[in-house]
Amino acid sequence: MARFPEWFHRLGAPKTFYSMTGKWLPWLAGAAAILLCVGTVWGLGFAPQDAKQGNSFRIIYIHVPAAFLALAGYYVMAVAGAVGLIWKMKLAHMVLKAAAPLGAALTFVALFTGALWGKPTWGTYWVWDARITSMLVLFFLYLGVIALHYAYSSTEAASKASAVLALVGTANIPIIYKSVDWWYTLHQPATIKLTQAPSMHPDMFKPLLVMIAGFYCFYALVLLMGTRTEILHRERRTRWVADLAKTGY
Template structure:
C-alpha cells in the first residue's frame, strides 16, 4: 500500500489547533521570557548610561531606545492583527480570530507607549508635548483602531460574530499603515525622518545604533511572549468545556 506524504508538516496542523498550540508553546515560554528580560535590561542600561548623548538633543535622545522599538512593534503588531483577521475570514482557521483578539490590547499598549514617550521626548526637544502633525495624528488613529477592535469584542456576546466584525475593522484600518510610514516624507512635520530604513545604512553612529538594535530585539521577544500568553489564556477561556482543559486545570498548578 502506498503511503501518501502529508502536504503540510505536522507542526503546522498542531499550531492550528488550540490544544496543539497550547502544548507546543509551553516549552517556548521560559526562553522567550529570559531573552526579553536580558535584551530589555541590557539594552536599557546600555542606552541610558553608556551610549553617547546626542550632539543636538542631549540626553533626552535616550528616549529613542523605547520610543522607536515600541512604535516599530505597534506597527508590526497591526499587521499581525490584520493578517490573523484575514485568515479567520477566508479560511476560518479556529485560532486566527483568537490570535487577532490577542494582538489588539498588546498593540494598543505599545502604541500608547510610543505616544507617551514621544510626548515626553517632544517637550525638551520641540518645546511642546503634542502637535497635531501627520505622524503623531496617524499614530493616534492607530491607537483608536486597536481600541475599536477591542471594543467590538466586548460588543458581541457571540465570539464568532465579534471575530468577523473586528477582522473587517482591522482590515479597513490597514489603510492607515502606509500613511504612518510615509507621513514624515509626505507632509512638513516636526517629527524627524525614520532613523532606520531597510534600504539604506542607518543615519546613526554605531555606538548609538547598537543599543537600539538590542532594544528592538528585546521588544520583539516580549511581543511574541505576550502574544502567546494572550492566545493561551483565550484558548483556556474558549475551550473551558473540553476535556483536556479541565484535566489541565486539575493536574497542573503552573
C-alpha cells in the same frame, strides 16, 4: 486551495498549540529579560550623549521599538484575522483577540514617550506632525477593533467582525499614512522638523538594535501568553482544559 504541511494543522489545534508554546515561554521570557536589561543599561548608561539633545534623546530606546511593534502588531492582528476568516481557524481568532490590546498599548507607549521627548526637544508635548498624527490614527484603529470585539456577546461573531474590521483597516493604513503625509506638507510649520532622523552613530545604534530585538521577544511572549489565556477561556468546557485544571501545569 494550497495544501498545508501537517504541522500547520497540528499547530492550529488549540490543545497542541497550548502544550507546544508552553515550552517556548521560558526561553522567550529569558531572551526578552536579558535583551531588555542589556539594551536599557547600555542605552541609558553607556551610549554617548547626543550632541544637540543631550540625554533626552535616550528615550528613543523605548520609543522607537514601541513604534516599530505598534505598526507591526496591526499587521499581526490583520494576518491573524485573515487566516481566521479564510481557513476558519479558531486559533487565529484567539491570536487576534490577544494582539489587539497589546498593539494598542504599544501604540500608546509610542505616543506617550514621543510626547515626553517632545517637551525638552521642541518645547511642546504635542505637535500635529505627520508621523504623530498617523500614530494617533493607528491608535484609534486599534481601539475600534477592541471596542467591536467587546460589543458582541457571541465570541464567534465578535471574532469574525473584528477580523473584517482589521482587514479593512489594513487596506486603509497605507492610504491614511500617505494622506496624512500629504496633509502635513501642505500645513508644514516652519519651526519644527522631525521627519528626518539624523544618521546615528554606531555606538548609539547598537543598543537600539538590542532593544528592538528585546521588544520583539517581549511582544512574542505577551502575545503567546494572551493567546494561551484566550485558549483556556474559550475551551473551558473541554476535557483537556478540565484535566489541566486538575493536574496543574
